[in-house]
Amino acid sequence: MGMTMSQKILAKHAGLPEVREGQLIRAKLDMVLANDITGPVAINEFNKAGFDSVFDTHRISLVMDHFAPNKDIKAATQCKQCRDFAGKYDIVNFYDAGDMGVEHALLPEKGLIAPGELCIGADSHTCTYGALGAFSTGVGSTDMAAGMATGEAWFKVPAAIRFNLHGKLKKYVTGKDVILHIIGMIGVDGALYKSMEFGGDGLSSLTVDDRLCMANMAIEAGAKNGIFEVDEQTLAYVKERVDRDFEVFAPDPDAVYSETYEINLDEIEQTVAFPHLPENTRTAADWGEVKIDQAVIGSCTNGRISDMRAAAAILKGNHVAKGVRCIVIPATQKIYLQCIQEGLAEIFINAGCVFSTPTCGPCLGGHMGILAAGEKAVSTTNRNFVGRMGHVDSEVYLASPIVAAASAIAGKITGYNG
Template sequence: MTITEKILANHAGLKETFPGQFIEATVDLVLANDITGPLAIEEFEKAGARQVFDSSKIVLVPDHFTPCKDIKSAEMVKRLRNFAKEQNVLFYEIGKVGIEHALLPEQGLTLPGQLIIGADSHTCTYGAIGAFSTGVGSTDVAFAMITGKIWLKVPATIKFVYTGKLARFVGGKDIILYTIAKIGVDGARYRAMEFTGETIKSLPMDDRFTICNMAIEAGGKNGIIAPDQITGEFLSSVTKEKGVFYYSDEDAKYENVVEIDASAITPQVAAPHLPSNSKDVREYSNVKVDQVVIGSCTNGRISDLRKAAMIAKGKKVHPDVRAIIIPATQRIYQQAIKEGLIDIFVESGCVISPPTCGPCLGGHMGVLGKGEVAIATTNRNFIGRMGHPESFVYLSNPEVAMASAIKGRISHPDEVTK
């Protein structure tokens, strides 16, 4: 069996599972945010349920429109807050809250071998620590809050094998954009994406989170990386819990095996309006940008900020560009202050936002007007994603985004460093 099949079998009380099988599995962690949570609470209450199945396994993270951008979003967060109090479930208030998929691993809530569901499509992020983790809807969350269960179809697995050493300015974001360009935005639809190979084994956790985070952009049900020493070291820095390490068997059955020479990957940029429109950054070097966003559940972690600061140090943001930096959590924000990164950003003319999903989904804190162009370290570049239906979003890694902020057009980091 594959790692995905093993975790699912374990949670369904079965010896084995096979692709296509419908199972009812128990969940270890249930997540919802300020957009999807209120709908889940409505369904929970409509069903006449009084109590959640286990208050320690539910977490509500108001991160999308917070700090609340308007009256309606304030009402939605209020709903979440009241429910959390009533049911005694985890709720992260402003001052503690961060972007859910950076926050939960940092809080030690996500563990290897767990089955995690979240009413947010990027819940697939936690596959990076060897969990089965997938995005679901609000009704699924309501059902899970009542029963502790979820219905699932066991996915077939596509194995991705990466070999070779990464080039300078190439990281997790480039690996996943390159992969999505290769297989398409539905190339892994309903599938588990298992990321393996020597390149992955040598990647730090932050890059692994970025890769698994965007499995959904290829249509994947989950992305997963077998836990190893790097996973273990990360875990021991955030929790005393160990989790359960699962590995794919030697004779595990894969629907497909995709081999990728990672040493050939260059810094990538995905042009509007699909993440699969990804090419070498130099293909887009004549594109002028109005806004740069560095943050999100994809690339708002400390190593992302370090990479961006390394490019920004001693340089100025182009006068025609708004550069917005969003540390994904309070801990990351504080660490960035300690390391002097925030100083570098402010000195170069960037603005720092509190932790929020904000502009990634055109919510607030950097919405685009008609005809405007942004390059962002976020995960989606759909029509109108960051604002006006006639605005344009290019996706990249943090170094490319910062280099572009300095040059005022999409740029390879080589153009601003020696």
């Protein structure tokens, strides 16, 4: 009986010839991540347990992105705690305001993740790195603390759902629409405890940015991880950024899946998830008239340069509708600089957008765009739970940067077809 891609990576890191679904294992970690929210809890646990060294100063990442640049005194205190810890233990990959970015855009960009590696992060969207063929999953702060100290974590080996992708996306339809479509199809617990494994002849038509966006939202279907087969595009992306050896894993031909879905990319339409769950997906015919107060374009889901370019192409020469705030947040400093160099920053500002330094900010109702009672936002982020972006009586509609930009101009949720 063969193994899935995730099972093969877990077996390798557990030093076992094979693993089976449900097996409890301890595995060696290649990267351990936390941010300014989850880091302090991990550091407190690390100290309380009496650890006095970390397993590897190069394999820990601390990214100050959620409430940074510090939104208030308490946030400043949390960042300071992370900064002091990073200084004390010589953590190489400590990213502070000025060189930080939204963690799940930053780590792949910096070459900190390679195919076949095993990563845990005290942030649920750590599953993003599966786009590069790594096994990567979100954990809590205690796991992070144990990971920093020992370089290991416990795992229950997951079953997998296989998604065979076919064909090619229509113009103006993106990876965001594909993953929203899939979550709408299987539900917010449709992949609970499982891997979502993506492959098939349609894979080559998806860019690495599309895949990062899709893997990012695997958690919104309850998945332990999302993982993509590695192809030439993956290798081209990684070779530009990673200068260490890595191993590419493919699923066994006789791997066993709990379910298999065939996804025809040609049939997917621009999709919006209505409040208050990512599974409440609708295509244009069912959107009705939803007036918006805010549009957010950014985040670990859709703050990459291709997202910025897609939004700018639509906003160019247009202006955000009266009464709408459009907040554009490139996910990393590199992307921010690219936006300036490519003239995108100018397009955004001329269109009446806020153009911000990288931060998770509004995605989780932190800062930089909180909603009042009764307000509605279209957002390229990943969650639309009750109160996610502000007041409990506000609403978030999840969409691609193309739909968000078109909606910002129209003042209501709107598709775009050229």
